[in-house]
């Protein structure tokens with residue numbers, strides 16, 4: 544089995560991806576944002592209706608002057624929740640999902656601080672009033688249903704902690720021993736919540752990876768690459784930047800398999816994936832397109848820059864040596880097609896042109912780079 548270098552694990556595995564979303568792909572971000580947004584939609588609807596449904600109980604159990612204040616806060620918070628539930632988008636992105644999450648925390652936080660202020664002014668310590676003191680614990684526990692990164696999760700629970708702190712400062716009780724106990728309980732709950740969030744994110748990342756990565760090389764599989772490329776094409780069209788592609792095909796690969804065995808063939812494929820990772824920069828989209836074919840999409844690069852990169856990879860590959868199972872050194876070469884997408888050109892048409900260019904490289908004698916003509 545191919546060993547994964549620790550650095551590779553961090554880049555392509557999931558440890559660093561649990562901390563922040565920095566290395567998450569746009570496709571994964573979209574899927575996660577949608578999941579967060581849908582959960583907030585449902586929860587906000589339930590919270591909005593429950594907040595308003597509690598009003599008759601407040602009217603029944605609370606005395607003035609607190610009653611009017613609490614009911615007003617309830618109406619405000621209930622309507623804000625319902626507005627949040629009705630906030631819809633066609634395309635989900637992480638920024639909006641985080642904004643929704645912030646609002647989802649802010650609404651009950653404002654309600655809680657307001658309610659504590661109103662109730663502090665009212666001496667009647669009705670049993671029902673006690674219910675308001677549970678709110679921070681409820682808020683923190685609900686956050687467990689979101690698949691958040693460590694940074695997002697900590698920011699969320701910290702916001703709830705700050706809410707509690709603010710309410711205690713307002714009540715002049717921040718230095719009391721009971722307040723310390725409250726924070727202790729909140730911190731314990733917060734630790735469990737962040738752990739659950741991380742587990743959810745881990746599962747999501749794992750499933751996503753299995754669905755989008757090639758098992759042997761860890762690069763994008765064909766389906767994922769096509770989805771990423773479509774997104775890159777739209778982005779490039781919007782910004783006016785070029786989009787180029789490189790199509791690689793390992794030369795006489797069948798001969799390597801036939802002479803040294805399938806496992807050695809696999810080792811060569813993994814080695815070439817390592818070359819791509821080593822040479823290409825972060826914004827390059829690397830994929831194993833099929834069998835011994837690799838496709839690299841280069842947002843922001845024109846055909847000239849793509850050709851330079853293709854030559855670098857071809858030259859680097861020439862110098863590689865993989866050990867066969869019996870220890871024999873096996874070298875290999877690669878042929879490359881290069882094409883720059885036309886302004887209105889569909890992904891399918893661009894791929895067909897780069898395929899033709901690759902065919903020319905093979906026809907020209909292999910271990911070559913060939914560039915597609917604009918009209919094929």
Ligand SMILES: Nc1nc2c(ncn2[C@@H]2O[C@H](COP(=O)(O)OP(=O)(O)OP(=O)(O)O)[C@@H](O)[C@H]2O)c(=O)[nH]1
Pocket residue numbers: 792793794795796797798800804805806807808809812833834835905909
């Ligand atoms: N070891 C291994 N071989 C694979 C894998 N996928 C496809 N192949 C082999 O890749 C070989 C591709 O061979 P061909 O399409 O004939 O091309 P080629 O020998 O590379 O010759 P040219 O492309 O013309 O240079 C076939 O023998 C496939 O069995 C894989 O995952 N592992």
